[in-house]
Amino acid sequence: MYLTMRQKIVAGNWKMHKNREETKVLISELKALENTSGSRVIIAPSYVSLAFAVKEINNEAAIDVAAQNMDQHSSGAYTGEVSASMLKSVGVKTVILGHSERRIYFGETDTLLKQKVNSAVEQGMEIIFCIGENLKQRESGTYFHVISSQISNVLFHLEAKDVKNIILAYEPVWAIGTGKTATPGQVQEMHAFIREMISWQYNEMVANSVTILYGGSCKPANAVELFSNKDVDGGLIGGASLNAEDFYAIVNANR
Numbered sequence: 276m277y278l279t280m281r282q283k284i285v286a287g288n289w290k291m292h293k294n295r296e297e298t299k300v301l302i303s304e305l306k307a308l309e310n311t312s313g314s315r316v317i318i319a320p321s322y323v324s325l326a327f328a329v330k331e332i333n334n335e336a337a338i339d340v341a342a343q344n345m346d347q348h349s350s351g352a353y354t355g356e357v358s359a360s361m362l363k364s365v366g367v368k369t370v371i372l373g374h375s376e377r378r379i380y381f382g383e384t385d386t387l388l389k390q391k392v393n394s395a396v397e398q399g400m401e402i403i404f405c406i407g408e409n410l411k412q413r414e415s416g417t418y419f420h421v422i423s424s425q426i427s428n429v430l431f432h433l434e435a436k437d438v439k440n441i442i443l444a445y446e447p448v449w450a451i452g453t454g455k456t457a458t459p460g461q462v463q464e465m466h467a468f469i470r471e472m473i474s475w476q477y478n479e480m481v482a483n484s485v486t487i488l489y490g491g492s493c494k495p496a497n498a499v500e501l502f503s504n505k506d507v508d509g510g511l512i513g514g515a516s517l518n519a520e521d522f523y524a525i526v527n528a529n530r
């Protein structure tokens with residue numbers, strides 16, 4: 276017997292959508308809906324709405340607020356950046372790191388992500404760490420290698436106690452915002468591979484403690500099928516998280 280910390284989670288990555296007023300509306304709609312699945316719910320609005328979102332939720336609903344990014348430094352002359360301690364000061368304890376849009380459009384490398392992960396761990400932040408191959412890598416059959424290096428380069432220097440608290444999100448780039456969802460078979464295959472990698476590097480107990488989410492065109496219509504795979508603990512949702520009904524239909528599919 277071992278204590279598992281594997282969680283059921285559905286997280287909404289709002290990306291660069293929703294201003295303050297729209298954030299207020301969406302949060303009030305979310306608060307009115309019922310979570311019947313017992314899954315933990317996380318939303319990640321833009322930086323400027325984070326403090327406001329925490330205030331609007333006001334502990335009246337079990338919804339956690341996450342940031343979509345953070346800087347690796349603790350403070351300093353880094354114009355335009357936001358640190359872990361600033362996030363914590365407005366009640367945000369979770370951060371998404373390594374999203375493919377950050378990697379592709381903002382040049383975030385494994386080296387930089389390792390620094391961000393270290394900073395988040397030092398600050399006691401919870402991390403949702405995204406990994407995923409692009410279409411070319413999927414079609415050329417190098418996807419296991421891609422995922423393996425994304426994970427080992429950025430996370431495998433960490434101690435087991437810290438890795439256990441990292442939520443992984445497998446988001447194949449070719450499935451993000453494309454309407455082209457990975458098949459449940461493809462998702463389960465990759466999630467099982469990720470768990471096995473963690474087991475080799477650490478041990479089986481650590482592997483079974485890690486929460487692994489799927490992301491990429493996840494919708495109410497395909498959520499049940501995706502989440503029913505044994506190594507899938509929930510989802511990281513983009514487009515469908517901008518609509519309260521759709522998002523909670525996905526939350527409630529994660530039993």
Ligand code: 13P
Binds near residue numbers: 374490513
């Ligand atoms: P979509 O759900 O819009 O495909 O986005 C997934 C995603 O990138 C979540 O981080």
